[in-house]
């Protein structure tokens with residue numbers, strides 16, 4: 153699974169559609185591309201969504217200087233600051249210290 157910012161993708165497609173529509177009077181093939189992009193946009197908007205998992209980095213008692221994801225147990229070195237768990241994808245909230 154690959155998580156993306158669908159809102160940013162929708163904004164980008166809508167901006168492209170506007171430009172294509174503006175130039176369609178010079179190039180009729182752009183109208184077909186506008187319709188194709190509108191279909192892609194509808195597919196994106198209708199796609200099922202999931203709520204991102206939330207987690208926290210908690211101090212890891214075994215390995216000094218490391219933290220553990222409370223959702224999947226992934227251990228990372230504490231000096232690495234990740235806003236998400238690279239193993240399970242949980243969006244991390246403030247740590248426990």
Ligand SMILES: [Zn+2]
Pocket residue numbers: 207221222223224225226237238239240241242
């Ligand atoms: Zn995790």
